[in-house]
Amino acid sequence: MISSILGFMTIPFLGWLSDKIGRRIPYIIMNTSAIVLAWPMLSIIVDKSYAPSTIMVALIVIHNCAVLGLFALENITMAEMFGCKNRFTRMAISKEIGGLIASGFGPILAGIFCTMTESWYPIAIMIMAYSVIGLISALKMPEVKDRDLSALEDAAEDQPRVVRAAQPSRSL
Numbered sequence: 001m002i003s004s005i006l007g008f009m010t011i012p013f014l015g016w017l018s019d020k021i022g023r024r025i026p027y028i029i030m031n032t033s034a035i036v037l038a039w040p041m042l043s044i045i046v047d048k049s050y051a052p053s054t055i056m057v058a059l060i061v062i063h064n065c066a067v068l069g070l071f072a073l074e075n076i077t078m079a080e081m082f083g084c085k086n087r088f089t090r091m092a093i094s095k096e097i098g099g100l101i102a103s104g105f106g107p108i109l110a111g112i113f114c115t116m117t118e119s120w121y122p123i124a125i126m127i128m129a130y131s132v133i134g135l136i137s138a139l140k141m142p143e144v145k146d147r148d149l150s151a152l153e154d155a156a157e158d159q160p161r162v163v164r165a166a167q168p169s170r171s172l
Contacts, residue, residue, distance in 0.1 A: 002056065003059060010068045014030070023145050024139075026073055027134070034062075034066035035132060037062055042058075070134065078091045081144050083152045
């Protein structure tokens, strides 16, 4: 609950930051943070020798970086990434396929791997792998801040075309 309450500050802050400096840099920072923090934070969480307050701080940090931080950037970035012609379809496909793999099969695979290895390491590796995929995507994507949302083409395409209002015909 504490982490989610702090998320009420994390999410608007990252939205504001991405409005100021662009979408790519915060995305790169959040994915890099998730990669770097996954191993140490999970090791603190599972180690019973740490004080409960230390474990709570580890949970809050990893939740705000790896989950809420990326969530804050995801929706606005994806809306600007795709052209208006197919925006909803492409956003839905991107989000749902990623969600199916990470959230659908992820816990099942984590359970299988953790049972096989009798360790928490597979969970950290999965978080880092997902974050590496996000980082590569962020490095390859064009900057989309302030992109014209009426452009037909996706941000990765060369020549954006803008949707124009229909002109009334001038019949004589």
